[in-house]
Amino acid sequence: MKRILIPLAAVPILLLLAYGFWTDPRAIPSPLVQKPAPEFRLTSIEAGAPFALADLKGKGIILNFWASWCYPACYEEAPLLEASWQKYKDRGVQILGIVIQDNEANAKEFMQRFNFSFPNALDPGSKVSIDYGVYGVPETFFIDTQGRIVYKHVGALTPALIDQQVQTILKGS
Amino acid sequence: MRQRLVLGMTFASVLVLSAIAYAANQQALEDRVRDIASDLRCVVCQNLSVADSPSDLAKEMRNRVREMVEQGKSREEIQAYFVSRYGEFVLLSPPKRGFNLLVWGLPFVAILVGGGAVFLIVRRWSAARPGEQARVDPAYAERVRRELQDRTP
Numbered sequence: 001m002k003r004i005l006i007p008l009a010a011v012p013i014l015l016l017l018a019y020g021f022w023t024d025p026r027a028i029p030s031p032l033v034q035k036p037a038p039e040f041r042l043t044s045i046e047a048g049a050p051f052a053l054a055d056l057k058g059k060g061i062i063l064n065f066w067a068s069w070c071y072p073a074c075y076e077e078a079p080l081l082e083a084s085w086q087k088y089k090d091r092g093v094q095i096l097g098i099v100i101q102d103n104e105a106n107a108k109e110f111m112q113r114f115n116f117s118f119p120n121a122l123d124p125g126s127k128v129s130i131d132y133g134v135y136g137v138p139e140t141f142f143i144d145t146q147g148r149i150v151y152k153h154v155g156a157l158t159p160a161l162i163d164q165q166v167q168t169i170l171k172g173s
Numbered sequence: 174m175r176q177r178l179v180l181g182m183t184f185a186s187v188l189v190l191s192a193i194a195y196a197a198n199q200q201a202l203e204d205r206v207r208d209i210a211s212d213l214r215c216v217v218c219q220n221l222s223v224a225d226s227p228s229d230l231a232k233e234m235r236n237r238v239r240e241m242v243e244q245g246k247s248r249e250e251i252q253a254y255f256v257s258r259y260g261e262f263v264l265l266s267p268p269k270r271g272f273n274l275l276v277w278g279l280p281f282v283a284i285l286v287g288g289g290a291v292f293l294i295v296r297r298w299s300a301a302r303p304g305e306q307a308r309v310d311p312a313y314a315e316r317v318r319r320e321l322q323d324r325t326p
Contacts, residue, residue, distance in 0.1 A: 016275070031260045101229050126233035133258035135216045 030133055030152040037063070037143045038131040042098070042121035045107055051096070051121045053147070060169035061143040062095045062162070065129060067102045068110040070137040077138055077156040078114040084162050085118045092145070093166055098123050100137050144169040206239045209248055213238070213255055214265050222265055 032038075041052040053061070064081060066074045085095045097120035099107045104122060111120060123129050132141060135154070142151040142165040151165050207224050213234065215226035223234045234255075241251045255263045267273040 028260055028262050031257055125236060126230060127237070129230070130234060130237055131258060133260070135259075 028135075030149075032133060032141075032149050033152055035149055036147055037061070037141065037149050038128075040128040040131065042123065042128065044119040044121050045099070045104060045111065047119070049119070051119055053143075056094050057147065058145055059092055059094045060145055060166060061141075062093065062166075062169075063132075063141040063143060064095065064097050064157075065100055065132070065134050065137050065139045066097055066110075067100045067137045068106040069102065073156040074110075074138050078110070078116070080157055080159060080162070081118070082114055082116055084159075084166075088166055089118075092170060094118075097121070098128055100129050100134065101126065142166075142169050144171070202239070202242060205242055206235060209242070209251055210235050210238050212252070212265055214263050216259060216263065 037053060039053050041050060041054075043049070044051045062081075062084070064077075066078070068074075081095060081097070084093075089095075095118040097116065097118065099120060099122050102122065107120065107122060110116075132139075138154075138156060140153045140157055141149050142153075144150050150168050153161065153165075210224035211222045213223040215221045215223050215228060215231040215234070217228050217230050218226045221231075223231045223238070238251055241254065246254075252264065261267060267276055269277050
């Protein structure tokens with residue numbers, strides 16, 4: 001009896017350790033998914049035009065947080081963002097870029113380098129970044145036509161992921 | 174003339190007093206911001222609180238805490254705001270409920286179980302000693318006794 005009891009006592013501890021090792025410590029689910037996207041009002045870098053979520057009701061939105069110092073991930077996904085904008089801009093999708101902890105000159109250089117033609121804005125005081133619970137760059141939020149966050153992606157985007165998420169955010173309309 | 178002096182001094186002391194009051198107020202605000210921020214995790218650091226991290230994002234998060242304190246928000250409301258954006262991960266000490274209870278409870282369970290085991294083992298050791306004499310083979314004891322007797326002249 002005693003011989004079985006001691007190894008048996010180790011079982012719950014092993015299970016707990018197994019649970020701990022199998023969960024990915026980097027995967028922190030965003031509590032914002034399935035919630036209404038937090039509002040913001042910024043000014044776009046190129047046009048100096050107002051840049052607000054409220055003005056885009058009824059559109060599917062890809063909200064991308066980036067920075068010119070974010071190398072290589074932001075440099076990898078930048079051409080893809082512009083290509084997706086060209087592909088989806090006439091199909092009810094709006095791509096917006098929010099630049100994190102960066103200055104206007106560096107941001108402009110980055111935008112010129114990748115020929116960004118979708119609106120981008122600086123985030124003074126990181127207010128919008130904190131509102132969206134952003135940890136680092138790049139992070140991308142897919143917002144459906146009802147203004148609800150459907151998916152949050154951490155790290156560089158892939159074409160397949162964008163195509164799939166665009167289907168999801170446009171489904172409601 | 175004297176009236177003007179009194180008026181001037183009153184004015185000066187009011188000015189000094191309000192400056193002191195302002196400074197004390199500011200200090201109290203900073204202390205409160207620090208207190209709340211020390212329970213929030215700096216999300217871009219390794220095990221640092223928002224109060225202790227020199228990173229830009231932590232600085233902006235401290236500013237947000239200060240803003241909310243100035244708006245009269247309670248500690249719970251501020252924590253709830255950060256949890257609603259970053260998840261429970263943002264709290265340096267996990268709330269005491271659900272699965273998290275394991276984190277809070279297991280150390281005490283381990284101390285109790287370990288202490289109990291040590292107690293039982295020590296008791297068994299000390300209980301074993303008086304019985305040792307009785308375990309000597311009676312035939313052997315008899316032989317020792319006889320031989321000792323033979324040797325004594």
